[in-house]
Amino acid sequence: MIQVLIIEDDLRIAQINRRFVEKVEGYEVVGIATDEQQARDHLEIFKPHLVLLDLYFPDMKGLDLLRDIQKNDPLTDVIIITAAKEIDAVREAIRGGVYDFMIKPVVFDRFETKLKSYQKYRQKMRQLEDANKQVDQEEVDQLLWGTNEKGYKDSYLPKGIDKLTMEKIASVIHRSAEELTAEELGKRVGVSRSTSRRYLEYFVAKGELIADISYGTVGRPERVYRSTRREE
Missing domain, CATH: 1.10.10.10 (Winged helix-like DNA-binding domain superfamily/Winged helix DNA-binding domain)
Structure with missing residues (x-):
């Protein structure tokens, strides 16, 4: 099971995200944090595989927490879910190493697609780690861009191939x-x-x-x- 921590100051939205997560097979929510202290405590206690992180909180900046997660919990991945649309915030989040970025309001279909994509990413990464081998270009492309259900890369194909x-x-x-x-x-x-x-x-x-x-x-x-x- 992929363990998820939701860090969101609006409890109503956090509960909606919890229900969305629990609809996707292979995921479980281990906690909800609505402020900085709860977020840091939950990260230390649960060591989640994935964090769903908002950017704006009354007592902290989500991007600051993102940097701390990358520094202290490098095996924890982050998906940003936020109403922030400023390009600077998006750029900094990408530079900070987020796995994905969703802008509110998020419908379930998109939410499910993102989680299933992350699931495939973790599976592929685990397979490569278990094989303990060097990766080739196609495997790197799969990790970065993902594959569809038939195993073909969605985001990169040679010229002339549809x-x-x-x-x-x-x-x-x-x-x-x-x-x-x-x-x-x-x-x-x-x-x-x-x-x-x-x-x-x-x-x-x-x-x-x-x-x-x-x-x-x-x-x-x-x-x-x-x-x-x-x-x-």
Whole structure:
């Protein structure tokens, strides 16, 4: 379970955030702090995995607390939830190492998306730590930008590669029992042969396809592709 501490001076909003958190599987709220002393006590006692932090309090600045969290509890991550919209506050929060930033009022759908993204980040980080290995560029991209449910990066794709087309093509190639040519795949997906070939070569580069040459019985040899992971 991912343990969450809510630091918010408006108790009504804090309780709404608690209910939002508890709707997302894999999370639990370990405490609510509404002032500086409570916040510092709860941080010391609970050592939460994640803090949901407002920026404005009558007795402290949320950004000051953020800096203290990064200094004293480097394994605790922070998501800012605030009405502050000033670019300076946003910039300083990002520089301070926040995982994410949400502007009030926050609807549940966005809240859930952010928490699920953080959940995937923690899982990926734990996998890399358990493997005790050096990371490659794609793994760093996944940690920084996240992945969608199919494992493809949402925030970075090479030029000429569209996410929706990529997922449609991936669905076809990973379910196909036979080898496919660019022309055959293009007909199934509804794209041109050249477009199909571009995506096929992209998947080859990612290691999800193997390319080979089929000489057939007539005509020129053709480049054919087969999946390295078959899906039912």
